[in-house]
Amino acid sequence: MTKSLLLKAMLSTALGLFVGFAVFAQQRSISGTVKGEDGQPIPGVTVMIKGTSTGASTGADGKYTFNFTHPNPVLAVSCIGYVGQEVEIGNQRVIDFVLVEETTSLEETVVVGYAVGNKRTITGAVDRVTEENMNTGYVATAVDAIRGKVPGLVISSNGGNVQDNPTIRLRGTTSLSGGNTPLVIMDGIFGDVGMLFSLSPDDIQEITVLKDASETAQYGSRGAAGVIVVTTKKGREGRSQIEYRGQFGISNPYKKLQVLDAAGYRALNTGKFGGAGLDKGDDTYWMDWIMNDLVTQNNHNISFTSGNSKSNLNASLGIRQRDNVVKNAGNTNYMLRMSASQKGLNDRLTLEMNAMATFMDKDWIDTGIFTGAAAYNPTFPGHRNTETGLWDYDPNAETITHPGDYMDYIHKEAVYRVVASARATYKIIDGLTASIFGSYTYTNRLNRNYFPHDLKSYRVARGEANNSTNLNTNGMASFQLAYNKTIGKHSFSALALTEAQRYDYWYNYSRATGFESDYFTYNNMQAGSTVKWGDVQSSATQYTLMSYLGRLNYMFDNRYVITLNARADGSSKLGANHKWGFFPSASLAWIISNEGFMKNQRLFNNLKFRVGYGVTGNQDAIDPYRSLSLMSPNGTTTYNGATVTTYALDSNPNPDLKCETKYTFDAGIDFSMWRGRFSGTIDAYMSTTRDLLYTYEVPVPPFTYTSLLANMGEMTNNGIEIGLHVAPIETKDMGLTLQGNVAFQKNKLVSLSGTYQGQDLTTSKYIALSSASCNGLTSNTNVVYMTEGYPVNIFRLPVHDGFKTDDTGKKTYQVKDVNGDGGITLDDEGDREFLGQATPKVFASLGGTFRYKNWDLSTQLNGGFGHHIYNFTSLRLSNLGAFPTYNVLKTAEELGVYNAQHTSYWLEKGDYVNLEYITIGYNLPASKLGLKNIKGLRFALSCNNVATFTGYSGLTPMLNNATIGGGIDNNVFPIMRTYTAMLSVKF
Amino acid sequence: MKKLLYSAAVLALTFLMAGCSLEEKPLSKFDESEAYKSSTLVYVNTVASLYNKLNSRFKGGDDNYNYMSEFTADVLFLPGRQGDWVDGGKHQNAFLHRWDPSTDYIRNLWNDSYSDIALCNSSLKKLEEIKGLGSLDASVVDSYLAEVRGIRAFYYMWLVDFFGRIPIVTSPDAGIGDVKQSTRSEAYGFVRDELAEIIPLLPSAKSQDVNSEYYARMTKAVAYAMMARLAINAAVFSQDNWNQGQFTGGIAKVEPGVTAAGKSQNITINGKTMNAWETVVYCQEQIKAEGYELAASFKDNFKTGNESSKENIFVEPMDDNVHRTSDTQVTRSLHYNHAKTIGFSSWNGTAATVHALKVFNYKENVDKNNLSAATFECDDPRFDISFFNGPCSVNGVIVNAGVSEDKYPEGIYIGYEARNDFSTDDYSDPWGLYLVKWAGVRIKKYEYDPTTSGQNYFNADRVIFRYADMLLLAAEAQYRLGNKDKAMDLVNQVRARVGVEPLTDITIKDILDEKLREEIWETMGRRGDQVRFGTYTEADEDKFEGVKHAIVASDWVYDATGYTTVFPIPVTVISLNSNLTQNPGY
Incomplete structure (x- = not known):
C-alpha cells in the first residue's frame, strides 16, 4: 500500500464516520473549501463551532457549509492525518483552510547523531523519549526524566544522595578502564554527563539514545558506550508563548539504619560487657542527629518562545534547589538558556545560535558520616562541651570520625558552565545543504574546603583550608555537506563531515594549614600560617581530535533501507603509530509492512526488521600523554644553597596505545499493530570489545613501575531488549496507556592476556575490583572481583559455614575450607568462591498513564533482578567484638557475633522493584473559567519513591552496582521519599 | 555563487585543520629533552x-x-588489640614469620x-x-x-x-x-x-x-x-x-x-x-x-x-621544609589519650617485645588493684630515651586512661603485658580492656618537634648508618677473629657513652644484646643480625609454639632449615617472568 493509498483509505473512513451528520441552518451561515498543501480538496473533514456539536464535514469537492447561532464563534477543523486548525469567525462568511499533513509517529523526524532521519528510515537500534512520555514525578535532572524509559539504559545512584551524579550505563560495562558513560551530544555539541545534569529537564524537547554500532559508529572512537542525543526546545513558527513550571517538594528519609540508642547501649554495656564502655550520661541518637526529617526540593522554570517564518526564539531560566536528608548538604542549580535562528538569502541560509549558562552550587557531606553516626557512642552529647567549646571525643573510637566533625567540615563546590554554539546552513540546491558548526564549552569547577582547627583530626595541623580549580574547555568546529534526493522509488540521503576538536584541562590547587581562627574558612588563605612544597599545585593537559565521517542512507521503494557509516578518528592521546582509527558500520532494514503481500492485512501498520553491524571505539579510558615517557616533580633538595625541585620518570609509557574497539551486531524488530494501539521494539545484540584497555601489573624489573596501560583483553556484552507500548483505551474522555520494557544483559570478560612488545603479559587469576574494610577487618578485604570467563563485578567471598561458638557462648564466623587444603587462607586465590554477580542481569520497567477528562494519573515501576548485594553495613555494625567502643545494630545482640569477617553470610539477593512515582494531574479548562489569556493550566501532585519491594535487608537495594566494583552496601545514602506539588501555566 | 561556496568550504577545512596537530605537547610534565638542560x-x-x-x-x-x-625480628611488634591492628593477621604473621x-x-x-x-x-x-x-x-x-x-x-x-x-x-x-x-x-x-x-x-x-x-x-x-x-x-x-x-x-x-x-x-x-x-x-x-x-x-x-x-x-x-617526609611510626605507637595531651592523634599500636624488655633488664611491678603504686625502672638510660614506659604523663599530669574511668583512671604503659594478640577472654572485666589499650611500652627515641607543620613531620634526621653500629660490628668481627679483648673494648666504648657498667667479660650474645639496646627501632638490620647469630628462627618470650594469635593469623611453626631467613620472591614477580624461580622452602 503506497502512502497515498493509505491516506485515501483513511480519509474515506473518516468520511464514513460523518455521513448523516445533522446540519442545522440558523441565522448565520459559514462556508468554505478545505484543501491540502498540494491544492487538492480534502473530503470528509470535520468543521465545527468549537465547544459545540454544530458543524459539518466536507464533501468530495472539499467544500463545507452550515449555519450557526453562537456568539463569538471559533471555527475548528479536524481531520485524521492532518494538523487541526482554529479560526475566530468574526464577520467572515467564507473561510478556506489549507491543512498540513500531520507527521505520523513513523514520519516524525528523529535526530540520529549528525543526521536527521525519520523513524521509518532508521536501521539501527535507536530509542527516542519525547517530552510527552518523560517521567512525570519529581524530576530534578534530565536523566530523572528518562529513567526506566529506554530498555538497556541503566541509571543508578548510591542511594538517595542528591549531590551525586548518577551513573549511566547503556548495554552494560564495555570497558575496564573508563569511558563507560555514554557520549552526550546536546544540539550537536559534544558534552558530558555533567552537561546533561546541569540542563533543566524542562528545556528538553527529546532525547534520542543510539544503542548499537549501526549509528554510534558516527561517533567513532567515542561511540562505544552508546550515545545520548539531546535536543533542546526551540522556537517554532506560529507559536508565541510564555510558560512557567514549578515543583514544590518535601522529602523525608524512606528508611534509616537502626542502631542501639543510649538506653540500649547502656543495657548492653553494663550487662554483658561489665561496664567497660564509657558512659557520658547523654542520649544522642546520632542517626537522627545528622538527618533532617523534612527537607525541601524546589524547581522553577520560566520560558518564552516565539517564531515566524523567518526567525525563531526560545529562552528559559530555571532554578533547582535540592536539600539532602543529611544536614548541611544540598545543591542549587541555576540555568539560563537561549536559542535563536534566522533565515536569510531567500530562505537559503539559516543561522542558529545557542547559548547556555549554568551555575551549580553544592554543599557536600562526606559519606563516612553514616559510619560515624551509626557507630559513635550514643551516651556522648550531641553538642560541643559547654566548658571547653570542643566536641567530647571517645578516646578509644579511633577508627571512626565524630559526626560533629563531619558536620563542621565545610565542603563547597561551584560548577560554572557555559556552552555556546552556532551553525550556518546553506541550501546550495534542492536537497544539498552545507553547514558550518562551531561550539565551545567552558566548565569551571571550584572546590573549597575548610576543616576547623579545633576538630580532632585537624588539631595538629591547626585547621586546613584548600581550594581547587578545575577548568575544562572544549572547542569544536565541523563542516558538513548533506544531500537528500528521491528519484522514483529511490531515496538517498548522504552526509560528509570533517571535524576538529581540542580539549584543554587546567587544574590548580592550594592548601594552607595553621589557622588560629576559623572565622575566614577558605576565604583567606593568608590566615593560615603554613604552606609547604606540594601545597600549591597546578597541572595542564591537552588533546586534540580530528575526524572524517561519511554516511549514506538509501531506501528503495519504502521497503528496503540501508545505512552505511564510516568514520576515521585521529587522536593525539594515542601512540605514535596508532593515531588514527577507522570505524565503519552497515545496517539494513526491511519494512515488511510495506510489502505487497501485506497490503491486505489490517493487523500491522508497521513491521520492520533491522540488522546491523559496526565498529566503535573508546579512547576516553586513555589519559593524555600515556604513550610518552615523561618526568614530573618528586620532591625538593638543596643544591648550591638553593632549594630545587627534583624530577623523575613518573610512569611506564606505552608507545603502542590505541583505541579500545567494540564490534557490535544488532538485530531488531519494530512493530505497530491495531493502528498503533500495540507497538514495540525487540532487539538482540552481541558485542565484543577487543584491544581492551587494562592497567596491567608488569614485572619490576625490567619495568620501572608496576603498572602499564595496555590494549590486550577482550570482553563481550550480549543482551535482549524488549520495549512494549499498549493503549487499550483511547477515547476522547478516557485513555489508558501502558509502557513496559525489559533488558537482559550478559557480560563476560573473555580474556585479559596478550602480548606487549613481543612479551606475554597476563594478570593475576582473580582481580579484585573493590574491597571493604572496617575496625577488625583490614586485610583480605576484597569483595568484588573479575576473572576471565565470568562477568565483571562478581562476588568472590569466603563461604559461610555456620558460626563457631566458644566456651563463653560468643559466636564467630566460620569459613569453609573451599579448596580442601586443610587450612583457611583468605587471600584472592584462597578459600573463596564465586557467589553471583553484582550487576543485575535483568532490568525492567513498567509505566502507565490513565486519563479521564481533565484528570490524569501516571506511575512507574523500575526493577533490577538476578544480582546480589553485599551488606557490609550490617556486617560492620553487627560486630559485638567492637562494642562498647563502637555502637552496633539493634539486631547485633541477638545475632551474637563477636568478630568481623567477610563471608557469604552477608551476601543477599538484590532483586527489587521500586515504585518510582505516582502522579495525579488536573488540567484546568482555563477557557471555561473565563481565563482568556491562559492557554494551559495544570496542577499535579506526586509522590516519588513511594515504596521499594525487596527481600534485601539493608537500607536500600538501589545502590550503584552498575559501576566497576559496585555492589557493596557501604555508607549508602538513605533514599528520600518526596512529595511534590506541581504547577504549570502557559499564556 | 559556486565559487563563493567553494572558497567557503576550503576556508572552513583549513580553519579546522590548522593548529590541530595530533602531536602531543605535555604542559605540566617534561621529557628528557628538557630535563638536563643545565648543570x-x-x-x-x-x-x-x-x-x-x-x-x-x-x-x-x-x-x-x-x-x-x-617487626619481623625480636624487638618490636604490632599486637592485635581487641580487633584493632589485626589487619587480617598481617602484622602478627610478619612477627611469626x-x-x-x-x-x-x-x-x-x-x-x-x-x-x-x-x-x-x-x-x-x-x-x-x-x-x-x-x-x-x-x-x-x-x-x-x-x-x-x-x-x-x-x-x-x-x-x-x-x-x-x-x-x-x-x-x-x-x-x-x-x-x-x-x-x-x-x-x-x-x-x-x-x-x-x-x-x-x-x-x-x-x-x-x-x-x-x-x-x-x-x-x-x-x-x-x-x-x-x-x-x-x-x-x-x-x-x-x-x-x-x-x-x-x-x-x-x-x-x-x-x-x-x-x-x-x-x-x-x-x-x-x-x-x-x-x-x-x-x-x-x-x-x-x-x-x-x-x-x-x-x-x-x-x-x-x-x-x-x-x-x-x-x-x-x-x-x-626541603626534606619533608611523613613518618607515622610514633603516631601508630602511642595511646590516643597520650598523644592527645601532647597535641596530636595516634593509633595505639606498636610496642616493644617482652624479649626486648628483658634484654634491657627492665623492672616493672604492677598490681591491678593498686595501679598508682606500680613501679617501673631500668638502669640503662637508653631505655627511657627509646620508650615511653610506665605512667604516661604530660607536664606532670597523668594521662586519663579512657577505660572504665572510676576503676582505672590513669594511663600506664604496662610493658610486660604486651602480647602478640589480646583476646576477648577477660572482656567482662574492665581490666581486660585496660590491658588491650595500655599494654606495651611505646616508641620514643627520635625527638618529637611540636613546631613542625604536622605530627608526622620531624626535624630529626632518621639514622641509616651510625658510628656506634660500626663499633659494634667491629666488635663482633674482632670476636669472630678471636680478639675478645678488642671486642670487649669496642663494646665498652659504646656502653661508656651512656654510662652503663663496662663488661668485664664478653660472649658473642652480649654483642647481639648490646646491639638491641643501642639500636632498637633504628633501621640497623636487626633481622640480618639475628639471622647471622642464628636466633631469627628460634622461639623466644614472644613467639613460640602455641603462641596466641588472631584467628586470621597463622600458628608459629619452628623453621629448622632456615628457609624463612630469606623472604619469598613475590608471586606476582614470578608469575610475570618465567626466568625467575621461587626461593627454596616456599
Missing part, C-alpha cells in the same frame, strides 16, 4: 631525585626497610626497590650520554656516576639480605627476557665489587653535615659503612644454600660455621685484600679516619638538629 638540572634529575625516592623507603608504614628489619609469596608488604618491598633501581639505571645511562656530549666537566659526571652506583648498590645490598636470589639489572633498556636470577653469592659479589670500585671515587665529605654539599649523599664513609654491613653478613650472603640448618638452632650452634665462612670470604678494597671480618674492622677504622666518632650524648643522634652529630654517617634527611 643544576643534570644533578637534580640524575642524582638528587634518587635520594628523594630513597627517603621514602624508611619512613613510617609497612612496606619499608624499617618494618621488615625490626608466616608470610608467603603473595604477602603485600613483601611484594611492595620488592617492587619499590626495583623501581628505584630502574631509575638509577636510567640516570646512569643519561649520565654516560652527557659525558659523551662533553657539555659538563667529565670529573663532575664521573663523581655523579659513582654516586648513583652507590645508591644502586645500597638497594641491592638490602635485596640480597631480604630475597637472596635476586636478578641484577644494570640497564634501563632490559626486557623481561633479560631479567635473570643470580645466585645469592653472585648478587652479593656484585654489590661487593661495586662498592670496592666506587669507594676511591667518592668524596670524603661529611654526609650528615647539613651545611655540606654532600649532606645526605653518598660519601666515602657511607660506602665504607655499606661495605661493613655487607662484610659482616658476607658469611650469610655468600651461601647459595641457606636452608640447610646452618642459620638455625641458636647462637652457640650457628657461631662456628658463620665465623669460618666469614674468614673464607675475601674482599679487596683500595688494593688491600682481607677476609670478611677483617674488612669490617678495616671499614670501621676508615670511617673513624674520616672523622666520625661517638657523639657525647646518645640523645644527640636523635634530637631535633641531629645534623650536628658526628656519629651519624648516613641519614634520611627530615625537616619540615
Whole structure:
C-alpha cells in the first residue's frame, strides 16, 4: 500500500464516520473549501463551532457549509492525518483552510547523531523519549526524566544522595578502564554527563539514545558506550508563548539504619560487657542527629518562545534547589538558556545560535558520616562541651570520625558552565545543504574546603583550608555537506563531515594549614600560617581530535533501507603509530509492512526488521600523554644553597596505545499493530570489545613501575531488549496507556592476556575490583572481583559455614575450607568462591498513564533482578567484638557475633522493584473559567519513591552496582521519599 | 555563487585543520629533552631525585626497610588489640614469620626497590650520554656516576639480605627476557665489587653535615659503612644454600660455621685484600679516619638538629621544609589519650617485645588493684630515651586512661603485658580492656618537634648508618677473629657513652644484646643480625609454639632449615617472568 493509498483509505473512513451528520441552518451561515498543501480538496473533514456539536464535514469537492447561532464563534477543523486548525469567525462568511499533513509517529523526524532521519528510515537500534512520555514525578535532572524509559539504559545512584551524579550505563560495562558513560551530544555539541545534569529537564524537547554500532559508529572512537542525543526546545513558527513550571517538594528519609540508642547501649554495656564502655550520661541518637526529617526540593522554570517564518526564539531560566536528608548538604542549580535562528538569502541560509549558562552550587557531606553516626557512642552529647567549646571525643573510637566533625567540615563546590554554539546552513540546491558548526564549552569547577582547627583530626595541623580549580574547555568546529534526493522509488540521503576538536584541562590547587581562627574558612588563605612544597599545585593537559565521517542512507521503494557509516578518528592521546582509527558500520532494514503481500492485512501498520553491524571505539579510558615517557616533580633538595625541585620518570609509557574497539551486531524488530494501539521494539545484540584497555601489573624489573596501560583483553556484552507500548483505551474522555520494557544483559570478560612488545603479559587469576574494610577487618578485604570467563563485578567471598561458638557462648564466623587444603587462607586465590554477580542481569520497567477528562494519573515501576548485594553495613555494625567502643545494630545482640569477617553470610539477593512515582494531574479548562489569556493550566501532585519491594535487608537495594566494583552496601545514602506539588501555566 | 561556496568550504577545512596537530605537547610534565638542560638540572634529575625516592623507603608504614628489619625480628611488634591492628593477621604473621609469596608488604618491598633501581639505571645511562656530549666537566659526571652506583648498590645490598636470589639489572633498556636470577653469592659479589670500585671515587665529605654539599649523599664513609654491613653478613650472603640448618638452632650452634665462612670470604678494597671480618674492622677504622666518632650524648643522634652529630654517617634527611617526609611510626605507637595531651592523634599500636624488655633488664611491678603504686625502672638510660614506659604523663599530669574511668583512671604503659594478640577472654572485666589499650611500652627515641607543620613531620634526621653500629660490628668481627679483648673494648666504648657498667667479660650474645639496646627501632638490620647469630628462627618470650594469635593469623611453626631467613620472591614477580624461580622452602 503506497502512502497515498493509505491516506485515501483513511480519509474515506473518516468520511464514513460523518455521513448523516445533522446540519442545522440558523441565522448565520459559514462556508468554505478545505484543501491540502498540494491544492487538492480534502473530503470528509470535520468543521465545527468549537465547544459545540454544530458543524459539518466536507464533501468530495472539499467544500463545507452550515449555519450557526453562537456568539463569538471559533471555527475548528479536524481531520485524521492532518494538523487541526482554529479560526475566530468574526464577520467572515467564507473561510478556506489549507491543512498540513500531520507527521505520523513513523514520519516524525528523529535526530540520529549528525543526521536527521525519520523513524521509518532508521536501521539501527535507536530509542527516542519525547517530552510527552518523560517521567512525570519529581524530576530534578534530565536523566530523572528518562529513567526506566529506554530498555538497556541503566541509571543508578548510591542511594538517595542528591549531590551525586548518577551513573549511566547503556548495554552494560564495555570497558575496564573508563569511558563507560555514554557520549552526550546536546544540539550537536559534544558534552558530558555533567552537561546533561546541569540542563533543566524542562528545556528538553527529546532525547534520542543510539544503542548499537549501526549509528554510534558516527561517533567513532567515542561511540562505544552508546550515545545520548539531546535536543533542546526551540522556537517554532506560529507559536508565541510564555510558560512557567514549578515543583514544590518535601522529602523525608524512606528508611534509616537502626542502631542501639543510649538506653540500649547502656543495657548492653553494663550487662554483658561489665561496664567497660564509657558512659557520658547523654542520649544522642546520632542517626537522627545528622538527618533532617523534612527537607525541601524546589524547581522553577520560566520560558518564552516565539517564531515566524523567518526567525525563531526560545529562552528559559530555571532554578533547582535540592536539600539532602543529611544536614548541611544540598545543591542549587541555576540555568539560563537561549536559542535563536534566522533565515536569510531567500530562505537559503539559516543561522542558529545557542547559548547556555549554568551555575551549580553544592554543599557536600562526606559519606563516612553514616559510619560515624551509626557507630559513635550514643551516651556522648550531641553538642560541643559547654566548658571547653570542643566536641567530647571517645578516646578509644579511633577508627571512626565524630559526626560533629563531619558536620563542621565545610565542603563547597561551584560548577560554572557555559556552552555556546552556532551553525550556518546553506541550501546550495534542492536537497544539498552545507553547514558550518562551531561550539565551545567552558566548565569551571571550584572546590573549597575548610576543616576547623579545633576538630580532632585537624588539631595538629591547626585547621586546613584548600581550594581547587578545575577548568575544562572544549572547542569544536565541523563542516558538513548533506544531500537528500528521491528519484522514483529511490531515496538517498548522504552526509560528509570533517571535524576538529581540542580539549584543554587546567587544574590548580592550594592548601594552607595553621589557622588560629576559623572565622575566614577558605576565604583567606593568608590566615593560615603554613604552606609547604606540594601545597600549591597546578597541572595542564591537552588533546586534540580530528575526524572524517561519511554516511549514506538509501531506501528503495519504502521497503528496503540501508545505512552505511564510516568514520576515521585521529587522536593525539594515542601512540605514535596508532593515531588514527577507522570505524565503519552497515545496517539494513526491511519494512515488511510495506510489502505487497501485506497490503491486505489490517493487523500491522508497521513491521520492520533491522540488522546491523559496526565498529566503535573508546579512547576516553586513555589519559593524555600515556604513550610518552615523561618526568614530573618528586620532591625538593638543596643544591648550591638553593632549594630545587627534583624530577623523575613518573610512569611506564606505552608507545603502542590505541583505541579500545567494540564490534557490535544488532538485530531488531519494530512493530505497530491495531493502528498503533500495540507497538514495540525487540532487539538482540552481541558485542565484543577487543584491544581492551587494562592497567596491567608488569614485572619490576625490567619495568620501572608496576603498572602499564595496555590494549590486550577482550570482553563481550550480549543482551535482549524488549520495549512494549499498549493503549487499550483511547477515547476522547478516557485513555489508558501502558509502557513496559525489559533488558537482559550478559557480560563476560573473555580474556585479559596478550602480548606487549613481543612479551606475554597476563594478570593475576582473580582481580579484585573493590574491597571493604572496617575496625577488625583490614586485610583480605576484597569483595568484588573479575576473572576471565565470568562477568565483571562478581562476588568472590569466603563461604559461610555456620558460626563457631566458644566456651563463653560468643559466636564467630566460620569459613569453609573451599579448596580442601586443610587450612583457611583468605587471600584472592584462597578459600573463596564465586557467589553471583553484582550487576543485575535483568532490568525492567513498567509505566502507565490513565486519563479521564481533565484528570490524569501516571506511575512507574523500575526493577533490577538476578544480582546480589553485599551488606557490609550490617556486617560492620553487627560486630559485638567492637562494642562498647563502637555502637552496633539493634539486631547485633541477638545475632551474637563477636568478630568481623567477610563471608557469604552477608551476601543477599538484590532483586527489587521500586515504585518510582505516582502522579495525579488536573488540567484546568482555563477557557471555561473565563481565563482568556491562559492557554494551559495544570496542577499535579506526586509522590516519588513511594515504596521499594525487596527481600534485601539493608537500607536500600538501589545502590550503584552498575559501576566497576559496585555492589557493596557501604555508607549508602538513605533514599528520600518526596512529595511534590506541581504547577504549570502557559499564556 | 559556486565559487563563493567553494572558497567557503576550503576556508572552513583549513580553519579546522590548522593548529590541530595530533602531536602531543605535555604542559605540566617534561621529557628528557628538557630535563638536563643545565648543570643544576643534570644533578637534580640524575642524582638528587634518587635520594628523594630513597627517603621514602624508611619512613613510617609497612612496606619499608624499617618494618621488615625490626617487626619481623625480636624487638618490636604490632599486637592485635581487641580487633584493632589485626589487619587480617598481617602484622602478627610478619612477627611469626608466616608470610608467603603473595604477602603485600613483601611484594611492595620488592617492587619499590626495583623501581628505584630502574631509575638509577636510567640516570646512569643519561649520565654516560652527557659525558659523551662533553657539555659538563667529565670529573663532575664521573663523581655523579659513582654516586648513583652507590645508591644502586645500597638497594641491592638490602635485596640480597631480604630475597637472596635476586636478578641484577644494570640497564634501563632490559626486557623481561633479560631479567635473570643470580645466585645469592653472585648478587652479593656484585654489590661487593661495586662498592670496592666506587669507594676511591667518592668524596670524603661529611654526609650528615647539613651545611655540606654532600649532606645526605653518598660519601666515602657511607660506602665504607655499606661495605661493613655487607662484610659482616658476607658469611650469610655468600651461601647459595641457606636452608640447610646452618642459620638455625641458636647462637652457640650457628657461631662456628658463620665465623669460618666469614674468614673464607675475601674482599679487596683500595688494593688491600682481607677476609670478611677483617674488612669490617678495616671499614670501621676508615670511617673513624674520616672523622666520625661517638657523639657525647646518645640523645644527640636523635634530637631535633641531629645534623650536628658526628656519629651519624648516613641519614634520611627530615625537616619540615626541603626534606619533608611523613613518618607515622610514633603516631601508630602511642595511646590516643597520650598523644592527645601532647597535641596530636595516634593509633595505639606498636610496642616493644617482652624479649626486648628483658634484654634491657627492665623492672616493672604492677598490681591491678593498686595501679598508682606500680613501679617501673631500668638502669640503662637508653631505655627511657627509646620508650615511653610506665605512667604516661604530660607536664606532670597523668594521662586519663579512657577505660572504665572510676576503676582505672590513669594511663600506664604496662610493658610486660604486651602480647602478640589480646583476646576477648577477660572482656567482662574492665581490666581486660585496660590491658588491650595500655599494654606495651611505646616508641620514643627520635625527638618529637611540636613546631613542625604536622605530627608526622620531624626535624630529626632518621639514622641509616651510625658510628656506634660500626663499633659494634667491629666488635663482633674482632670476636669472630678471636680478639675478645678488642671486642670487649669496642663494646665498652659504646656502653661508656651512656654510662652503663663496662663488661668485664664478653660472649658473642652480649654483642647481639648490646646491639638491641643501642639500636632498637633504628633501621640497623636487626633481622640480618639475628639471622647471622642464628636466633631469627628460634622461639623466644614472644613467639613460640602455641603462641596466641588472631584467628586470621597463622600458628608459629619452628623453621629448622632456615628457609624463612630469606623472604619469598613475590608471586606476582614470578608469575610475570618465567626466568625467575621461587626461593627454596616456599
